[in-house]
Amino acid sequence: MGIHAAHWDDWALDALLAAKSHAGATVSLVVPARNEAGTVGAVVARVRQALMQTVDLVDEIVVIDSDSVDGTFDVATEAGARVHRSAEIRPDLGSHPGKGEAMWKSLFVTSGDLVVFMDADLLDWDTHFVPGLLGPLLTRPEVQLVKGFYARPGAGGPLEGGRVTELVARPLIALLFPELAGLVQPLAGEWAVRRSWFASLTVPTGYAVELAALVETVRRAGQPALAQVDLGTRAHQHQTLLDLGAMATQILAAALARVDVDTASTDGAVVLRQFREGLDPTRHVVPVVEREPAERFL
Template sequence: MGISAAHWDDWSLEGLLGAKGTLGQRVSLVVPARNEAATVGAVVSRVREALMETVDLVDEIVVIDSDSVDDTYAVAESAGARVHRAAEIRPDLGSHPGKGEAMWKSLFVTTGDLVVFMDADLHDWDTHFVPGLLGPLLSDPAVQLVKGFYDRPGVDGPLEGGRVTELVARPLIALLFPELGALVQPLAGEWAVRRSWFAGLSVPTGYAVELAALVDTARAAGPSAIAQVDLGVRAHRHQALRDLGGMATQIIAAALGRSGVDGLDQEAVLRQYLRGLEPVEHVVPTLERPPAEAYL
């Protein structure tokens, strides 16, 4: 069997609530955030009102603030989230910058059996994202990880999967991990996973966390352990093209490491050229955290 696909409204909210109660599962929504004061408040407040106060589907909303220098922490807290600074979670384990680090650290401050991840920079979305992602986990015990996909509206028509997705992730999947070829948006930030499963995975500290989790899940449990759900429409802030170089470097490093390439350093020096022969250099961390279960 391969990766299954579904639509967010294939499950009723009442059915999910019943399954959650029968299975005795707790649900954590985790929002990793860095300098997202403009949007994180709406993400938190809308989910809290719809899925915690109106119905009891989500048990906690936790924002992991990844070294923000704006008001992300205060805005998220005011909106009703429990907020933790990533660097202050388990300081005995050290701290690294990055989205994956924030998600790995979330396992030490959350209690949910099922963990839903959502990006903090969303606009043009709705709260059905959360029950949609929980549907496969609450209805099929064989599913370990659920990936969201969606239409991405653009000024000149629908956008494709994203620049790093189309130019980096899809080619890597085609060449190295063809069993993941059915995934519509492998790098989507909206996904859900069983806590016990995620705690057993090695987690890149940066932007490679999504691809790494997919590859490792497919290898350990087969592609049928992955489901994807059509969430409808999603829009978010776009990064400048040059800023995507570090993200691409991290994704390639995780893919190479999982393809048997030895001797990779835990950081890479990315040289980019604005003009002439004078490079702008960026040190891109490519290290990974070991499975969190060893420290829980």
């Protein structure tokens, strides 16, 4: 049957509002952010104006501040979001660094039946991302998770922003999870999911959250539970090549865990040695912790 694909303008906004009303559903926009004071305000303000104040598609915008040391918290608050520091959400459950942790923790401070995730570092985007991602969830009851995909223009070419996707995620999918091979951008930060479904998933605390959610979804519910939507164009800030090593390590660890391969992780971390110059490596301790399904604690 394959993974359902659509384009963001396949649904008129009025039709989505009617579908949302008919289903009695509520929508939470969650923006995980770490040191994104320069961009998070525009993400929040634009969505709030277009999809909360102008129409009632989004019911709440929540920013999860993941250990920022800049003005992310204040900027997001001033833009109209409800902001929570990840480490202060359910302190009884402890705290870990990472994007996945922020997304997992968001389930304890949001209420939407449908949860839309958007990265905080967006530079070239528009508010149609949100209704585009909601389209399959509001019109196809079998769909549990929707991934966005987009053109990613840059000075280095169209794949400039997809290095980990092309060098790590796509080869892993080809070798281990071929049922996901039809996804254009499996690591896209813009995606949406039914709240109850996300709460039932095991969630890596770092950058592997997207791949892990896809693998568990297709294994449990098959390809019909997934959809992908062309959102047009997106640009964001890029990390350096060496910084991407930690991201790749987390994605590899999560993938191997899902095919029962033991790794060299100790106490929930892997030591990544990177050689910048000569024989003296830089040691990077990379967390590979995974959270149990949130539904067990809600």
